[in-house]
Amino acid sequence: MRLKKKDIFFETLENMADTIVQAADYFAQHTSNLQDVVLFTNEMKKYENKCDDYTHTIITELNKTFITPLERDDIMELTTTMDDVLDGLEATASRFYMYNITEPDEYIVQFADILRQSAYEIQKAVHLLSQKKLLAIREYTIRLNDLENQGDELLRICIKNLFATVTDPIELIKRKELYERLETTTDSCEDVANMLESIIMRNS
Numbered sequence: 001m002r003l004k005k006k007d008i009f010f011e012t013l014e015n016m017a018d019t020i021v022q023a024a025d026y027f028a029q030h031t032s033n034l035q036d037v038v039l040f041t042n043e044m045k046k047y048e049n050k051c052d053d054y055t056h057t058i059i060t061e062l063n064k065t066f067i068t069p070l071e072r073d074d075i076m077e078l079t080t081t082m083d084d085v086l087d088g089l090e091a092t093a094s095r096f097y098m099y100n101i102t103e104p105d106e107y108i109v110q111f112a113d114i115l116r117q118s119a120y121e122i123q124k125a126v127h128l129l130s131q132k133k134l135l136a137i138r139e140y141t142i143r144l145n146d147l148e149n150q151g152d153e154l155l156r157i158c159i160k161n162l163f164a165t166v167t168d169p170i171e172l173i174k175r176k177e178l179y180e181r182l183e184t185t186t187d188s189c190e191d192v193a194n195m196l197e198s199i200i201m202r203n204s
Contacts, residue, residue, distance in 0.1 A: 010130030017126035023047035024119035028112040044093035051086040088185030107158035111182035118189035144193035151186030
């Protein structure tokens with residue numbers, strides 16, 4: 001019975017990682033062809049709520065489980081960083097609605113692709129965690145760092161282009177905030193990688 005109990009943490013973390021992939025896939029698919037902004041934001045909110053439920057499950061289990069498969073702080077920190085990724089995606093999606101942006105540009109599409117790739121790296125790494133294949137996770141954390149660097153570079157390019165081509169100050173403010181929010185979400189993906197690195201160091 002106790003073994004089953006231990007598994008709830010890995011199972012829930014895997015569910016979270018799978019939800020991040022579904023959300024990032026949906027986000028990338030719809031930012032390249034945004035036909036219904038209201039539907040888009042509502043769907044992204046559903047993914048975010050799902051992730052919040054998983055976070056709640058982990059907190060509840062931590063409060064009642066005596067022996068955990070990893071350090072309690074590590075489980076909590078990994079849960080929080082993963083939740084931040086989905087919060088970032090959802091917050092960006094809600095800006096499309098609030099700012100009435102119905103035509104995403106090439107930079108938003110590129111950011112969405114970086115986030116989608118990052119989500120898959122997180123998923124692969126988290127699934128290896130439950131198999132205790134800690135050193136194999138390194139491949140994915142390195143890739144996540146690389147994707148975050150791509151996000152930094154893309155932000156520099158699109159902000160420079162924004163100020164060179166957009167004259168309407170309101171439009172400029174809207175786009176700039178969207179780009180920055182997307183880049184912050186790639187940072188959140190790197191935070192997951194850093195947390196996984198800490199877990200590898202402490203447990204291998």
